Amino acid sequence: MQSVNTVLEASEISKSFPSKSGRGLLQILEHVNLKVNRSEITAIIGSSGSGKSTLLHILGGLDHPDSGDVFWENTSIYSWKPDKLAEERNRQVGFVFQFHHLLPEFNALENVFIPGLIGGYSMGEAETRAMGLLDRLGIADRSNHRPSQLSGGEQQRVSIARALMNNPSIILADEPTGNLDERNTDIILDQLVELRETEQVAMVLITHEKNIAARCDTIYELRQGSLHLYEKTH
Ligand SMILES: Nc1ncnc2c1ncn2[C@@H]1O[C@H](COP(=O)(O)OP(=O)(O)OP(=O)(O)O)[C@@H](O)[C@H]1O
Numbered sequence: 022m023q024s025v026n027t028v029l030e031a032s033e034i035s036k037s038f039p040s041k042s043g044r045g046l047l048q049i050l051e052h053v054n055l056k057v058n059r060s061e062i063t064a065i066i067g068s069s070g071s072g073k074s075t076l077l078h079i080l081g082g083l084d085h086p087d088s089g090d091v092f093w094e095n096t097s098i099y100s101w102k103p104d105k106l107a108e109e110r111n112r113q114v115g116f117v118f119q120f121h122h123l124l125p126e127f128n129a130l131e132n133v134f135i136p137g138l139i140g141g142y143s144m145g146e147a148e149t150r151a152m153g154l155l156d157r158l159g160i161a162d163r164s165n166h167r168p169s170q171l172s173g174g175e176q177q178r179v180s181i182a183r184a185l186m187n188n189p190s191i192i193l194a195d196e197p198t199g200n201l202d203e204r205n206t207d208i209i210l211d212q213l214v215e216l217r218e219t220e221q222v223a224m225v226l227i228t229h230e231k232n233i234a235a236r237c238d239t240i241y242e243l244r245q246g247s248l249h250l251y252e253k254t255h
């Protein structure tokens with residue numbers, strides 16, 4: 022059943038890759054189902070190579086499954102042509118990766134507002150919103166620094182601000198704190214938890230760290246191609 026409260030749904034997602042030996046296929050995902058509600062934070066844990074990044078790419082429309090469907094706000098993303106998918110992705114989904122992927126030749130403010138310009142904001146509106154987001158993430162004073170002039174934690178906060186620029190309904194984050202020390206991990210996590218309230222944004226958070234997962238609403242473990250509900254009492 023689809024509902025107005027569901028921002029992202031994956032239905033029966035399967036994906037395989039050619040095995041490293043070149044013979045046969047490696048089944049990575051098998052009939053994966055997932056529903057994420059508005060403002061809900063879902064963590065996905067699982068061992069290295071279990072398929073977490075593959076699943077996240079499929080949820081974000083960056084990769085195509087062998088079978089199954091993905092819905093954003095109850096619309097199948099495969100009903101769209103590639104241009105429309107790219108436009109909807111820019112508007113509805115924010116990505117945060119372990120390595121921030123900021124544009125090195127632009128400063129923090131520009132990195133945040135560029136997706137806004139693509140998303141249809143005027144220059145003035147984009148700059149104002151980007152500055153507000155940097156402020157909310159506590160790094161307004163770093164707005165004209167380039168990525169190379171920022172610490173790892175600051176770079177990651179810029180990439181979170183960038184992900185929020187177009188007011189997405191969901192943020193997909195792949196090991197967002199994987200590259201940070203404990204203090205910066207705590208700061209980023211506190212900010213993500215706060216943002217889901219203030220920005221009404223849902224999140225799917227891939228993490229190796231169980232203490233991070235414990236702060237999320239729902240935890241799944243990806244194991245042998247399937248998502249298993251993971252009890253917080255583990
Ligand atoms: N494009 C590809 N071609 C072939 N095999 C791939 C491709 N992408 C991923 N794989 C394989 O699929 C499996 C799952 O990879 P994936 O990156 O999704 O794992 P992961 O759970 O994110 O691991 P990690 O925790 O190390 O990031 C791995 O065995 C990987 O080698």
Ligand SMILES: [Mg+2]
Nearest residue numbers: 073074075195
């Ligand atoms: Mg990965």
